[in-house]
Amino acid sequence: MTTATATVDHAVSNAAAWSESISAAHEAWLFCQEEAEGRDLSREAKAVLHQHEYDGDNHADVAEAIEEEMRESALSVDVRSRWHTPGKEAEPGDFCILLTCGGPALRVAGELSHCAEPCSFSLEHQDWGTPWTRYQDADADALDWFCGLFYYGE
Numbered sequence: 001m002t003t004a005t006a007t008v009d010h011a012v013s014n015a016a017a018w019s020e021s022i023s024a025a026h027e028a029w030l031f032c033q034e035e036a037e038g039r040d041l042s043r044e045a046k047a048v049l050h051q052h053e054y055d056g057d058n059h060a061d062v063a064e065a066i067e068e069e070m071r072e073s074a075l076s077v078d079v080r081s082r083w084h085t086p087g088k089e090a091e092p093g094d095f096c097i098l099l100t101c102g103g104p105a106l107r108v109a110g111e112l113s114h115c116a117e118p119c120s121f122s123l124e125h126q127d128w129g130t131p132w133t134r135y136q137d138a139d140a141d142a143l144d145w146f147c148g149l150f151y152y153g154e
Contacts, residue, residue: 011104011125015135018099018106019123019142021073024048025066026142032063070149074099077150079112092116092153097146103128108147118147 024044031039031049041049052062052069075098082093095118097108109132110121123138 009127011106011127011130011133012135014100014104014106015123015125016137019135019138020044022070022146023139023142025070026139026145028052028054029063029066029145032059032066035059067149070146074150075101077152079116079152095121095147095150095152097150107132108143110147112152116152118144118152121147 021044024042025048027042027045028048030036031041031045032054048066049062052065054062076096078096078098079092080094081090084090091114092112095110095112099106099108105126107124108121109124110118113119121143123135123143124132125135126132
């Protein structure tokens with residue numbers, strides 16, 4: 001008799017959970033920005049609003065608190081420069097927002113425009129002994145918002 005065992009990919013599970021958290025924060029933030037009373041929200045976004053003590057009138061305060069919480073969730077934000085001539089000013093080229101480390105690890109990695117703003121990005125996961133792999137199910141709009149919360153230099 002053989003039994004099937006399900007293997008759990010902890011790196012993918014970690015990426016899915018973070019992706020859901022970023023999406024919920026983004027949805028709640030949008031709700032506050034639009035002051036959208038009566039808008040249908042996901043259960044997760046409602047939980048974010050409740051966590052930040054949304055009372056129907058404090059839209060700006062809650063939006064700011066959501067932004068701050070998301071900024072503080074990153075373990076580190078790193079930037080590396082593009083190729084440049086020695087002696088000239090280096091421009092930021094790539095960025096990496098580390099969310100978790102070890103096994104599993106998770107990051108948002110991407111490129112910066114000449115104005116040091118994210119212009120491409122992807123959510124990537126890794127477990128012990130495995131290469132960085134793109135998480136395909138991430139909400140691009142929510143990730144774009146999340147990446148825009150950080151400062152990458154001039």
